[in-house]
Amino acid sequence: MRKLINRPEDFVDEMLQGIYAAHPDKVTYVNNDLRCYVRKHIKPGKVGLATGGGSGHLPLFLGYVGEGMLDGCSVGGVFQSPSAEQMLAVTKAIDGGSGVLYIYGNYTGDIMNFDLAAELAAVEGITVETVIGCDDVASAPKGREDKRRGVAGIFYLYKVAGAAAEAGADLAEVKRLALKARDNVRTMGVALSPCVIPEIGKPTFELADGEMEIGMGIHGEPGVQGKAKLATADEIVDQMLAAILADLPFTRGDEVSVLINGLGATPKEELYLLYRRVHQVLSAEGIAVSYPYLGEFATSMEMAGASISLLRLDDELKSLLAKPAHTPFFVQHQL
Amino acid sequence: MRKLINRPEDFVDEMLQGIYAAHPDKVTYVNNDLRCYVRKHIKPGKVGLATGGGSGHLPLFLGYVGEGMLDGCSVGGVFQSPSAEQMLAVTKAIDGGSGVLYIYGNYTGDIMNFDLAAELAAVEGITVETVIGCDDVASAPKGREDKRRGVAGIFYLYKVAGAAAEAGADLAEVKRLALKARDNVRTMGVALSPCVIPEIGKPTFELADGEMEIGMGIHGEPGVQGKAKLATADEIVDQMLAAILADLPFTRGDEVSVLINGLGATPKEELYLLYRRVHQVLSAEGIAVSYPYLGEFATSMEMAGASISLLRLDDELKSLLAKPAHTPFFVQHQL
Amino acid sequence: MAELQAAGLKAFFRKLAELMVARKDELTELDAAIGDGDLGLTMTKGFGAVSEALAGFGETDVGKILSKAGATLAAAAPSTMGTLLATGLLRAGQAVLGRAGLDLAGLAQMLEAFVEGISARGKAKPGDKTILDSLYPALEALRGACEQQLSLVDGVAAAYQAAVQGLAATKEMVSQHGKAACFGERTLGRQDPGATVGAYICEALLATVQDGEGLG
Amino acid sequence: MAELQAAGLKAFFRKLAELMVARKDELTELDAAIGDGDLGLTMTKGFGAVSEALAGFGETDVGKILSKAGATLAAAAPSTMGTLLATGLLRAGQAVLGRAGLDLAGLAQMLEAFVEGISARGKAKPGDKTILDSLYPALEALRGACEQQLSLVDGVAAAYQAAVQGLAATKEMVSQHGKAACFGERTLGRQDPGATVGAYICEALLATVQDGEGLG
Ligand SMILES: Nc1ncnc2c1ncn2[C@@H]1O[C@H](COP(=O)(O)OP(=O)(O)O)[C@@H](O)[C@H]1O
Ligand SMILES: Nc1ncnc2c1ncn2[C@@H]1O[C@H](COP(=O)(O)OP(=O)(O)O)[C@@H](O)[C@H]1O
Ligand SMILES: [Mg+2]
Numbered sequence A, B: 001m002r003k004l005i006n007r008p009e010d011f012v013d014e015m016l017q018g019i020y021a022a023h024p025d026k027v028t029y030v031n032n033d034l035r036c037y038v039r040k041h042i043k044p045g046k047v048g049l050a051t052g053g054g055s056g057h058l059p060l061f062l063g064y065v066g067e068g069m070l071d072g073c074s075v076g077g078v079f080q081s082p083s084a085e086q087m088l089a090v091t092k093a094i095d096g097g098s099g100v101l102y103i104y105g106n107y108t109g110d111i112m113n114f115d116l117a118a119e120l121a122a123v124e125g126i127t128v129e130t131v132i133g134c135d136d137v138a139s140a141p142k143g144r145e146d147k148r149r150g151v152a153g154i155f156y157l158y159k160v161a162g163a164a165a166e167a168g169a170d171l172a173e174v175k176r177l178a179l180k181a182r183d184n185v186r187t188m189g190v191a192l193s194p195c196v197i198p199e200i201g202k203p204t205f206e207l208a209d210g211e212m213e214i215g216m217g218i219h220g221e222p223g224v225q226g227k228a229k230l231a232t233a234d235e236i237v238d239q240m241l242a243a244i245l246a247d248l249p250f251t252r253g254d255e256v257s258v259l260i261n262g263l264g265a266t267p268k269e270e271l272y273l274l275y276r277r278v279h280q281v282l283s284a285e286g287i288a289v290s291y292p293y294l295g296e297f298a299t300s301m302e303m304a305g306a307s308i309s310l311l312r313l314d315d316e317l318k319s320l321l322a323k324p325a326h327t328p329f330f331v332q333h334q335l
Numbered sequence C, D: 001m002a003e004l005q006a007a008g009l010k011a012f013f014r015k016l017a018e019l020m021v022a023r024k025d026e027l028t029e030l031d032a033a034i035g036d037g038d039l040g041l042t043m044t045k046g047f048g049a050v051s052e053a054l055a056g057f058g059e060t061d062v063g064k065i066l067s068k069a070g071a072t073l074a075a076a077a078p079s080t081m082g083t084l085l086a087t088g089l090l091r092a093g094q095a096v097l098g099r100a101g102l103d104l105a106g107l108a109q110m111l112e113a114f115v116e117g118i119s120a121r122g123k124a125k126p127g128d129k130t131i132l133d134s135l136y137p138a139l140e141a142l143r144g145a146c147e148q149q150l151s152l153v154d155g156v157a158a159a160y161q162a163a164v165q166g167l168a169a170t171k172e173m174v175s176q177h178g179k180a181a182c183f184g185e186r187t188l189g190r191q192d193p194g195a196t197v198g199a200y201i202c203e204a205l206l207a208t209v210q211d212g213e214g215l216g
């Protein structure tokens, strides 16, 4: 294990201690539980936005809590859901009286706990709505979008819903916009190496040097075609883009935002190399790119690999995407 | 090799093509050479700030070209200096009539080429001054600072000089401030894995799973004590901080900015775990932290590891550090 | 007829926690093959916490003990399996609230509520290759044992046998839920990790009634 | 007396480029041990570019050929070694500008300017474990050969011998400059990569004059 850690079982809590120490003016926790992570200043009257999920994906999930994005996040162990109890505590802390929207990824453990939390919140008189990210094209065929995993594309849901909530939209409107973002985003990933859960200490799957797996999920879930010999960057992009473009489908005349996401160990150099090809292919297809994002948005600790997400834009999504945001992990000026 | 690339020899130029495609409104190139990277809009009258160095360290070096930071960067092959010819082209393109300051890291190849470029620029009537980053405590003993490598701490030189130049300071003043930042920053790194130069295809040094090397440079240059068994995060921080604190020295009552830099493959989770301990130790020493920075600021492609930099602040440095900046790779609101 | 009382139920959770520790690597490997490999971790952690919480819980109402176990498990192991089992335990606790002991019919009633809780939360059906595929057969065997008026030990033994057979049958199934569903046909030939946990639960229950500790 | 003319000088750069390709891995390994491992890459790339640029360069002035080589190398291989050699070549070109051929004395004059250019840019001195430690001995041998009025081939052979000895002596030195300096005492026992390049230059020069191609 090549990790800068102390005791594996302290990994998540010590990471959180570091975050609270670094950003005391921006974030804090409630319920006397480090894992109930909330914005320092909750705006009364604003619709509350909560997310949550397993650790090991920074900046996902808690990294999007801050100005112009989310209000709270319950934090699970590595690759494990937080508990319904923690979700409920966050929900109560961030409710500004206008209800709370849950936005999280399509994983059974998370769904079960968020559903339980929503039932409990209702008992406390808090209206909760839910939008589940399910952007990973590789994880289920078209028509079964409800079975698809949520991966990096959830960033767009946070950004769009966050900007709308910050601007004063009500719960129904924020939900409508989050759903619109969800319906218009598609992602494909490729992994080049496994990652190691600290408490397990060895990779839970193997990917040898010179191998890749297109379509692999951010916990190492398998892709559509299994392992293959590592292809060139251009070939990989072509294959991933073909799947994405056909799925929505994206067509000539569309305008999109592109998100090139590193899974953890992949250098920025390589992300730009991927973007080069994405830009070439989209130009050839007559699809315009606005607001490209490149960097680490949803990782699997030290996994090597990347994902490509496309969000089809209209004026509404575009103007919400362009709004400024400011969290300890994500800063954007007005575009 | 686990890399998302096409032909290794095209790595740098294809990466640059991706960057220009992604940020056409912010950066461009001159001299018909992709590797002569400059800001799209040069302010007449502003002191020009140029850097340069080998590729493979993104966001170093070109990532700091943009509003509130630098104006141009000559881009070398992986771990190789750009040429004097390229540096000269960038110098001419960014000179707004008030002279140009070179800020780059202390590496022989770069020095020789920047010196040559400065001689050639003088012939063209452009005043050039030079400040060389040399923050790596591990690379030479105290008293021989001029022999020390420049690593992640150079970020502070860019930020401080960039803010001063943007505010209209003249060449002498910008140089004074860059020197002040240089004199007050110290860095120590630790590596947990090697990295692979694309055109070489295999690591140029070995670091086995479970090993570390404290003090290793960003090209794999050795540290002070050689390889050792991987220690806990807290032990590593304690050892690195001890060297940093003793060197300046930083003392009770000082105020510092801390930069925790990932070398490439190290997850943000681990960086925050390191920060947790840094914060504990500095608090115990009576040293106050303002403006912590955590993320990837100077990498070695997919190398695992991290560095810690401390900048001793005074009011002047602090206010320059707090100024906004906006490049394709680094965004900061006014702090 | 013999009854499982508070002490017996606590002994059951203690045995189950020990069993999880003993089988940790097996669960990790099963889940690594068609999931994310955390099941050994979550189950040892979750039932370790339950067993600890119950140690100092001076309650004689078996319903309250089950609820306590469920609430503890929900907080300590909020994974798919942890949350499903917690939901099941909370329902089971509701179903037998106020009782001081469970005879074979009581156990069947408890197991029924437990399985229904898991079904309701997870929306899976038998054959989907989940924990239900070991627990449903166990439930049916227990009901049959009640009709045949078997002893407590024999009844639970029959349930355990059925669970083990149900577990073996998961090798012929394709996963329809959770992370395993992404593996599709590749889950064929592999034993379901969650169903394995279901069989362990029956195994611990059998060991408890065989021991006789806390039986009144 | 025999002279190295334009064709000979071009043949020299061609041979040197081939030699770098043949020794690429050796240079890579030497530089990987006490540097960043790029020397094989930069030298093959740099002298490949020089050899290509000279192929279509119809110039008879040996000074201009050397300058052209220097400018090409500076652009193609801006590493420490590339820039040092480029500076040396530019100075050497200045020193013999306007000549159509170089006899032994001319070669010595050229090598002197070459070495001085490297010294001025790098600020190293003999004994610092750099390329100077093979080139200085070669220069001195060449001067001695002039005094003794040796033939062109014998003179260059003496220079090459001296370079090889100087190179061997770098094993006893501790690196004082560049990335190798960080390795400190650990550079003892290792041959300097840059000095190796210096010896290769002499080797290619010797092969050129032995061949006799382009000698007038
Ligand atoms: N919807 C469901 N209903 C019942 N059981 C399920 C469901 N989804 C998954 N499971 C069971 O959960 C097991 C995996 O549990 P666990 O490792 O906790 O999942 P995760 O790590 O994805 O949260 C599977 O082997 C399966 O038996
Ligand atoms: N200041 C100097 N003067 C002369 N030669 C030097 C100097 N610094 C380094 N060298 C030589 O350069 C060689 C390394 O060259 P190179 O691999 O191009 O360096 P880098 O990769 O650091 O740019 C060393 O072996 C040494 O001979
Ligand atoms: Mg899990």
Ligand SMILES: [Mg+2]
Pocket: B079, B080, B081, B109, D036, D038, D079, D080
């Ligand atoms: Mg180099």
Ligand SMILES: [Mg+2]
Pocket: C031, C035, C036, C037, C038, C039, C079
């Ligand atoms: Mg699991």
Ligand SMILES: [Mg+2]
Pocket: D031, D035, D036, D037, D038, D039, D079
């Ligand atoms: Mg080198």
